Amino acid sequence: QVQLQESGPGLVKPSQTLSLTCTVSGDSITSGDYLWSWIRQLPGKGLEWIGYIYHRGDTYYTPSLKSRASISVDTSKNQFYLNLKSVTAADTAVYYCARDLSAHYYDTWALDIWGQGTTVIVSS
Amino acid sequence: SSELTQDPAVSVALGQTVRITCQGDSLRSYYPSWYQQKPGQAPVLVFYGKSHRPSGIPDRFSGSISGNTASLAITGAQAEDEADYYCNSRVSNGSPPVVFGGGTKLTVL
Numbered sequence: 001q002v003q004l005q006e007s008g009p010g011l012v013k014p015s016q017t018l019s020l021t022c023t024v025s026g027d028s029i030t031s032g033d034y035l036w037s038w039i040r041q042l043p044g045k046g047l048e049w050i051g052y053i054y055h056r057g058d059t060y061y062t063p064s065l066k067s068r069a070s071i072s073v074d075t076s077k078n079q080f081y082l083n084l085k086s087v088t089a090a091d092t093a094v095y096y097c098a099r100d101l102s103a104h105y106y107d108t109w110a111l112d113i114w115g116q117g118t119t120v121i122v123s124s
Numbered sequence: 125s126s127e128l129t130q131d132p133a134v135s136v137a138l139g140q141t142v143r144i145t146c147q148g149d150s151l152r153s154y155y156p157s158w159y160q161q162k163p164g165q166a167p168v169l170v171f172y173g174k175s176h177r178p179s180g181i182p183d184r185f186s187g188s189i190s191g192n193t194a195s196l197a198i199t200g201a202q203a204e205d206e207a208d209y210y211c212n213s214r215v216s217n218g219s220p221p222v223v224f225g226g227g228t229k230l231t232v233l
Contacts, residue, residue, distance in 0.1 A: 046226045047167065047210055047224040048224070049212075049220055049222050061220075062219075062220040063220060096166055096167070101172075102221075105172075107154055107174070108154055108156070108157055108174075108176075108213075109157060109213060109221070110157040110169055110173065111167075112169045112172075112178060114166040114167055114169075
């Protein structure tokens with residue numbers, strides 16, 4: 001079955017760039033016409049969608065992070081990535097990657113497979 | 125408004141039925157998705173769209189919608205259903221194109 005796994009540094013200094021990798025296993029990232037999303041959860045808070053990428057490279061970001069976030073994909077490695085630049089303590093969160101079904105359904109938005117999440121702390 | 129509103133906390137007696145609600149203007153146009161999140165774990169999709177229940181999700185989980193309010197019903201709640209539940213929805217002409225509710229903490233008594 002398809003599984004996703006986030007990886008990356010757990011500690012990032014303020015003003016630096018947060019870089020995370022999501023490795024997809026069990027199927028090709030190019031199959032099934034899925035989108036691939038990043039979501040974060042601030043400490044003790046709810047979920048915030050960051051953005052998605054299609055395997056051909058099309059991206060879409062939430063407006064509040066659009067100027068700092070960048071999502072890319074490497075289909076040869078079956079991975080997609082999140083870069084978030086100029087981080088502050090407010091970016092401390094658990095970051096999740098997920099498979100996104102929204103291209104399959106016009107009337108709903110569902111994230112059906114999630115990684116286990118990775119905690120990123122922004123601190124000097 | 126593109127916001128989704130959920131009650132912060134709901135409780136249910138073991139074996140009884142509980143409905144967790146999600147309210148927002150986008151629900152007049154789109155069906156929500158519902159996620160269960162247990163402490164320290166990633167969210168799990170439990171119901172989405174008009175009538176989709178992912179493989180492996182018990183059939184005691186079901187969704188419905190009326191006007192701008194969607195509900196996730198758990199019929200015969202079990203102890204293992206105690207968790208946080210989040211809804212999300214597409215947003216019409218919205219940016220971002222998807223929003224999450226603030227979550228509901230379900231306690232099974």
